[in-house]
Structure formats: C-alpha cells, structure tokens
Amino acid sequence: MNILAIDCSATAASCAVLEDQTVKASSFVNVKLTHSETLLPMLENTLASAKLTLKDIDAFAINNGPGSFTGIRIGISAVKGLAMPENKPCAAVSTLYSIAQMHKNLNGVVCAVMDARCNQVYNALFSIENGKITRLTEDRAVLITDVTAELEGVNQNVFIAGDGAYLFSGFANTKINVTLSAEPLSQQNAVGVGLAATEIINRGQAVSVNELNPLYLRLPQAERELKAKKEKNL
Numbered sequence: 001m002n003i004l005a006i007d008c009s010a011t012a013a014s015c016a017v018l019e020d021q022t023v024k025a026s027s028f029v030n031v032k033l034t035h036s037e038t039l040l041p042m043l044e045n046t047l048a049s050a051k052l053t054l055k056d057i058d059a060f061a062i063n064n065g066p067g068s069f070t071g072i073r074i075g076i077s078a079v080k081g082l083a084m085p086e087n088k089p090c091a092a093v094s095t096l097y098s099i100a101q102m103h104k105n106l107n108g109v110v111c112a113v114m115d116a117r118c119n120q121v122y123n124a125l126f127s128i129e130n131g132k133i134t135r136l137t138e139d140r141a142v143l144i145t146d147v148t149a150e151l152e153g154v155n156q157n158v159f160i161a162g163d164g165a166y167l168f169s170g171f172a173n174t175k176i177n178v179t180l181s182a183e184p185l186s187q188q189n190a191v192g193v194g195l196a197a198t199e200i201i202n203r204g205q206a207v208s209v210n211e212l213n214p215l216y217l218r219l220p221q222a223e224r225e226l227k228a229k230k231e232k233n234l
Contacts (some may be wrong), residue, residue: 001058001201002221004047004082005194008075009067009095010163012187015042017050017057020196025050026191028184030156043078054082058204061091061197063098063188065215066074066122067114067141072214080209089206091197092215096139098192099162102185104133108157113164114188116141116145121164123147127154127156141217144168151178161186 002024005016013035016026026044027049047053062079065072083090099112107129114122121144125136148171151158160168161181172178182187200206 001198002050002052002056003059003061003091003194003197003201004043004054004057005061005093005190005197006039006043006075006079007063007095007098007188007190007193008039008071008078009063009065009188010071011068012163013038013042013071014188014190015039015046016190016194017046017048017052018191018198021195021198023194024052026068026189027185028189030187035071039074039078043082053093055086057088059081059089059091059197059201061093061190061200062212063193064092066141066217067188068096069214069216072216075201075213076214080212083212084209087209089201090209090212091200091206093193093196093200094124094139094215095188096122096124096162097126097133098196099134099188100124100128101192101195102131102189103128103159103181104131104195106157107158107196108159109136109154111160111168113147113160113162113168113171115164115167116217119144121147121167123164125150139215139217141163146189149210151175163187172186207223 012030014028096112100110127134158178
C-alpha cells in the first residue's frame with residue numbers, strides 16, 4: 001500500500017510517500033514560507049522522486065492536530081482535495097503521536113511537545129520499548145511547569161521531542177535522564193505521519209474524505225478573545 005503523508009502542523013512543512021512502512025521519498029521545508037506556497041510543489045516533487053502519480057496512492061494521511069490552526073486547516077484541505085476525486089481513504093493522525101513514531105528505535109519515554117504559546121505546550125507522553133509505542137497520556141494543552149513536574153517522577157530515560165522541545169532546555173540540563181531530541185527528530189515530520197497512518201489503516205480505522213476533520217485542543221485565539229470579551233460584558 002502506498003501512503004502519501006503530509007504535515008503542516010507548525011512552521012515547517014513536510015510530505016512523504018511510504019510503502020508498507022518503507023519510506024520511498026520525502027521532503028522537508030523549514031524556510032518560513034506559508035504552507036500554501038510550499039506544500040503543492042513539495043507534493044509534486046516527492047511523488048516524482050518516488051516514481052509515482054496520484055493514481056498510485058492508495059491512502060492519504062495528515063496530522064489533524066494539535067498544531068497551528070491555519071497549518072492544520074491547509075493540510076486537511078489539501079488532503080481532501082487530493083483524496084476526493086477517487087474517494088481514497090484517509091488517516092487522521094495525532095501530531096504528538098507522529099512525533100513519537102520518529103523515536104521507535106529508542107527505549108524510554110518520549111515527551112512530545114509543541115509550543116502552544118502563553119507558557120503552554122501541546123503535550124503527550126509515550127512509552128517506547130523494543131519498537132512498541134504505548135500511549136501514557138491523552139493529547140492535552142498544559143502549562144510547561146505541569147509537564148516538568150510530571151517528568152520529575154519518571155525514572156526511565158526521557159526524550160523531549162517536537163518543535164517545543166527547546167522550551168525545556170533548562171530543565172533537561174538539570175536532569176541526568178532527560179535529553180532533548182536532536183535534529184531532525186526534534187521537528188514534526190511527515191515520515192512519522194506515514195508510519196502512524198500505516199497502523200491506523202491496518203486497524204481498519206481509516207476515514208472517508210467527509211469524515212476527515214481538524215482536532216483542536218484549544219479554541220483559536222480570535223475565538224478565545226471574543227469569548228473572554230463576552231464573559232467580561234456579562
């Protein structure tokens with residue numbers, strides 16, 4: 001099965017083509033251009049590198065959240081447009097779980113974190129042992145201090161990964177068992193999306209184009225500000 005995977009959850013964008021968990025081609029761009037500028041050319045180049053066309057793709061995969069509200073919407077819109085003509089199945093992947101997928105060769109706890117601003121991160125913890133990933137927490141939006149307090153009680157090796165990992169550099173410097181994931185694993189990557197999607201599809205949990213939707217852990221900033229304004233005026 002050929003899977004075309006996409007990630008637009010943060011500043012960087014990436015796409016990958018996988019066949020049965022083997023990466024056939026991938027692209028990663030982190031040049032601070034908008035995803036609307038970079039995504040389609042990347043998709044075309046990646047498919048060409050894999051010697052495939054869209055007709056050869058059996059399923060599509062996308063990180064549907066958490067992440068940048070605009071980025072998630074762009075990614076999902078792109079997948080809907082690609083999958084709709086032939087009603088190809090889609091896999092909606094947790095961005096945090098896709099980060100853990102990039103660390104399957106390690107043993108310990110992966111703390112996946114994305115910068116959610118305002119001293120918060122999108123976070124989930126995963127245990128990895130001999131290539132098997134076990135989710136320890138649900139995806140959540142939490143304070144950085146809450147994550148560090150939770151990690152204080154973990155005795156295993158901890159690997160902090162994701163575009164929010166740099167926020168924990170001071171904490172990692174004080175803990176022997178805590179390590180910041182190195183580039184390129186410290187960024188979200190469509191390869192991890194494709195690996196997670198293979199699991200999802202094999203479990204029979206793929207969704208149709210119409211069922212593919214974003215998963216937000218918080219309201220967009222504009223909606224949060226409007227809600228706070230309304231509450232203030234009550």
